[in-house]
Every structure is written in structure tokens, then in C-alpha cells.
Amino acid sequence: MLQAPSRDYSSVLGLALEKAKNALSSKGIVFSVEEGKGFYDIIVEREYLVAGATALKEAGFDHVVSLTVTDYPKEKKFRLVYHLTSYLDYEIAGAIIGLGVEVPRSDRPSVPSLTQVWRSAEFQEREVYEFFGIEFEGHPDLRPLLLTPPVAELRPLRKDFVVREENIYEGVPKSG
Amino acid sequence: MQEGKAYVGNLDVTAKRARDILLGKVPLDKVVDWATSFSLWPVHLTTSCCSTEFAATFSPRVDGEQFGALPWVGPRQTNLIIIEGTVTKKMACAVRLTWEQMPAPKFAIAMGACALDGGLFYNSYNIVKPWQVIPIDIYLPGCPPRPETLARAIVTLQRKIRSKKVASTWVREGWRGDIEPVIPKEDLCGWAAKSI
Amino acid sequence: MVEDVRIYGGWKDELGLKVVPSKKIGKDLYEVFIGPQHPGSGHMRITVRLDGDIIVEADPDIGYVHRTMEKLGEIRGWIKPIPLFERMAIHDACNITMPYVLAVEKLMGVEPPLRAKYLRSLLCEINRIGAHLYGFAIFGVFLGHSTMYMWAMGDREVFIELAEALTGARLTHSYPLPGGARRDIPADFPDMARRAVNYMRKRLKEYEKIFLNNPVIRSRLEGVGVISKGLAAELGIVGPNARASGIGYDVRIVEPYDAYPELDFEVPVFREGDALARTMVRVEEIKQSLRIIEQAVEWLEKNPREPIVDKYLYGKYPPLHKKIMESEGRAKLLPISAAMKVPKGRAIGRAETGRGETIYYVESDGGVNPYRVRIVTASARNAIAFKYVLPGHKIMDLPAIYGSLDYFPPESDR
């Protein structure tokens, strides 16, 4: 049984960020930090992704909570962030740190797969593959997970796939 | 072993009486309809979140079994399919296959707003309407419908079977013929999403 | 490679009969498709490859209930997604929408008053009990223990009734709002809640007798589907399943939200990691939830009623809305909330739902719609367990493992 201690999340988060920064800079990895509400994203260049992931795993971030991808068609890029946290390291348990990379929006966007580093990324990478069409190099089993192949080909979560929403002005002529 | 007497009636008379009951006083049709309507066994095919209320219908509070409906495992032993809400494109094939495996006469209830016309997900890219997949007898609205509503739908279906003689017509003519699903099976199971 | 094919269900050639080879899938393996139509809560397929009756490979094929929540969340404004996301885990409605509301609150910079926080936590715990009981019921179906199904489903109605008294809906409460809650407790609610709590405490003892200490159930669950602590961390298993493997992780502790910092409760953790431990965790959690309900109800009774929306938002209420709030304790939605705009930014909200941690990543570009909503639910993260836990077990253990993981497909597929 675990008694609920009062725990200050923001200090844990600060500690986790320090730890992650140290881990990355000790490997000589260049990164930039972006702040969100309740988490930090560490953005690295594509070639540092695997090395950065390995460093973070060694620093105690043992699983992927969410593989978050956002499409920015105007800037022609995807922002792909592995949101990580830790179960086993009590000091930083629960603090969410993102390891991210920006992927150009080309014909066949691809990034190296991190399934070898974090098993928990396996299904989420398959999901991103079907929804955004981003290929993960070295993924052991890259197939659509949730969708049937024809639907997956639509790449539904990209911004250029538009789902129409009815609105109250529908059918009302603009003038008069 | 004790000795005794076996009372055997006049077989000719008995057979005549049975024939009279079945064909004369109570037509066989009626027996078929009556029997079918009180043994509607829904198959365990849960398509979406309305399944929580489906489960509640067969729980002690509403007790769907009192209407003669008992959820059963395999499609081969069941004759009712209750579509519990949204049918996605991936699920549509499974629904059709299950439907085809069930012995006739068989019936379908579409439960929830999603099963009528999409409900909350009306503009989603991954759903089909159940009436495109299998012929539906009863629709019931609600999101989710209360268990009482589902119980009511089962009773309504029983009335329909008896008053319109659905089951007996089906048995006699081999196929019901009044409602047909819209999408052909190849499209559903070949995942030809574009034609759906 | 004809020698690789073993013939199942075929006849010998010498008899002059037709040979019906089964699908060729490699050496000595037999492929079985389970689902999506199967007893228990369906909507999911597992392809298992068998050697004899030992599972050597399992491939969960999920997505039968993928209803495009993330896409629809991007086009429906900020308030309308609440009832939408609720449909993922409909019997856990308050819990599953809580993280979204928390994330939007973080972006808007509003904070609900303490009374609203207590109300939300109260409903969350009622939902948690409902979700666990639903899980037990389905587990009972899986194990062929129909008494458990009947009992758990019947007792769940008690808590559904309670939620209905609080919110007006059996399942789809749409209760939390960014910056508040929808309704205050009705006058007779505390009594009802206490009676429900006492009833459930009594029932749990009976559950132990008929289900948990039942030798048949025990022998099916003990030592089956063991997830070690390391494996649980590696796979990112969440919720009761992780806590059964010795991981003391609960969002209510690591990032306390709502009234949880003020409430006194414990988080049960077991070390065994087998199916029985996963079941026991849920039983213990129900006990803790009952404690929380008692405390919350007592607090709500003792403290005076106050408006249950954020002060800033309440200031914008027109007089009629204020009157409704004061007389009935009901928060009416403002007309402008249909076209509400939320400041630019990124936020992560998370909460402990009945099945574990659910996380929403919400990104706003300052417009009337969220720019991106990424949802990772507890079941979605537990789905990977099937692939790595099932191999090595007999196929008869599959229902026990599936049921004990308490996997709910609509939640997983989003």
C-alpha cells in the first residue's frame, strides 16, 4: 500500500529536465528546450535522435507515454515528439519530458525507429505510420494498426485531409 | 422389473388430433412465429460503447432473460444480432460474416444514435451505417439507450414477428426479401473503402 | 517447402480422399483467429499461433472501434469534444474527460473552486467503482463464472444510480467543464451515497467468498500471465495492471489534480504481477474509492454551497445564469462558449482513469478549435501487453489473461 504523499509536480519536473539535459550534453548532443504546460520538449536534430534516446533511457526514462505528432502544413514539417516518463526511478517518476525531432513534409517522410530503445513505442509508431504516413526505419513490424489499408492511405490525421463539420450557418445565403 | 401395463392410445386418433391442432385450430405458422419470438438469442458481437447498456439489459436489474432473450456465444446458436452503436469500416466485415453464419430466421436490432445515422460520429471517415451492412428490423434511438429501451425493443420485435408473421414467411419462402443490405460483401470485406 | 506444411483437418492421401491443407504458416504452427466476435467484450481480434496448445506468438489486431476521436476533436470547438471523448470509455465518463478538461484549464489559466474540485473527484471515484465492477462482470463472462457477471452488473447499478442522481445521466455525464463542474449535489445525495458505500463494503466480502477465494477461480488465475516489474516498465503498462506488478505509480499521486491532494487514500500495490494480483488490485481500489466517496460527501455536506465555476468565468455570467446557479446549483453554459477561444500553447493533461493513466496532449493556435488533440488512453497502452504476455501460455489461459488485463477496446481504439 502506498500512502499518498504530497508531491510537488513542478519541482519533480525541474529535476527531470536537469537530468535529461545532463544526459544529453554529456553525449555531446545539441538540443533546444521548449516549454509546455506540464512538460518540457527537448528538440534534437534527426541524426541525434537514436543517440539521444539511448542517453535518456540510461538516465532513467524507461517508457514512452505518447508519441505525439503534429502536422504543420504551412511550415512544411511534422513535429514528432516522444513523450517519456519513468516508472522505476522514483526521483523523476511521472515527470513528462519530450524528445522530439522535426521531420520535413516530403513525399515519404521517415525517421529512425526507437522501438529498439523503448518497446513501448512499438504500437504507437505503427499508429503514427498509418495516420501520418511517416515511416520508421528499422521498425520490426511496420503495418497499419487501427485502420484498414485503404483508409490508412488517406493519412487521416494530416491537416490536408479535411473532415467537414456542419455549422449553424450552413445553407444560409451570404447576402440578404 | 415390475410387471405392468403400458397404456398406448389409438395412434391414428392421436395423429389426427395433432394434425388438427397444428393445421386447423392453430396454424403451424403461428406456432413458428410464437416460438421464434420467445427464443430470440442475441449473439455476443459488441460493436461499440452501447455494449455497456447491452450488458446492463441482461443484468439482474432489467433482466432481459425474462423476455426470452439470452446472449449466447456462437453465431450458429443465435438468431438475433444487436448492433450496439457505431460500426466502423473494419468491423463491418465482421458484422456481415456473423450475420451470414446465423441460421434463418434471424433478426437485427440497431441500437443507439450511431446506428441510426452516425450520431456523434456522423462526419467521421471510418464508419458505416449498420443498415448498409445488414437488414435491420428495429431501430432504437438514444446515446446510449437506457436498458429499459433495449428491453422494449426486444418486446417490439417479438410483436413484429408475431403480427407480421416474419418468421413463418421466412421459413416458408426461404428468404424474407423485404429488406436487403446495401453494400455488397466483397466491398465490405475487401476493404474497398472508396465505394462505401 | 512442402515438408513445412502440416495437415490439419485433412485426410490422408492414400485413402483417395481430398487433402485439405491448412494455411501454410511455417513449421508446425497452427494459426487461430480469436474475435472480433467472441464471448466477453468483443471488438478485438487476436491472432495466435499455436504449437500444440501453447501460444508461441500473439498478434493483437485492434482498431475495430476506431471512431476517429483525434480528428473530430480538431473540428468541434473546445466544449463539444467533452461529450465526444466521453464515448471512449462510456462507463468511466468523468475520468476519461478529466484530462482534457485539465489540459484546457491549464491553457486558459482558470482554476475551479474547491467545491467544484470535490464534486469532480466524487464523480470520478463513483465512475472508477463502476468501471472496476464492469471489468469484473466481463471477467466473469470470460471465465464462465456467470454469478460474477450477475453480481457485479447488479451492484454496478447502485453506483450508476448514484451518478444519475448527481448528474442526471446514467453514463454520459458530461460533468466536468473547463473551470468548474455542471451541478451541485442534490439534498438527498449524501444519504444515498453513504448507503451505497455501506452496501458495497458488505458485498465485497461476499465477492471474496464466491469469486476471489473460489478454488476454481484461484487455480485459473494464480501464476497466470505474470508481468514482471521490469517488463511492465519496458512495455509501459499502466494502471492497476502496473500496480499489480509492483510499480507504485498513480497519477493521483505523481501529479495530483482536483481534490486528491486533500483527500486521504492509499494506492494498493501488489508484487506478484499475475492475473490474480491484477484482480486483487481492483478490489482494493474499490475499497479506497469508497473511502474517498465518504470523505468527499462529508466535505460537501459540511461546507456552504458556492458557485461551482471559476471566479473569472462566473463574473461573465448574465444575471439569469447566476440566478440558476444560486438557486439550483447548476452551471449553465455561456452562449459564447460555442465560439470560445483558448490562448496559444501546448498542454498535457492527465488523470488516473479506472484502467490507468490517460493523457491528452492539447495544442492551441489561439483559434476556436484545438489545433491538435492527441489522446493516449490506458487501454491503448495496455494493448501491447497481449503481444508480449500471451506467448508461453496455454490457449485456455487466454481468456483469463484477457479478462484480467481489463482491456476495453473502444477506449483503446479511440
Ligand code: SF4
Ligand atoms: S449511440 Fe452513443 S453510446 Fe451508442 S455507440 Fe454511439 S456514441 Fe456510443
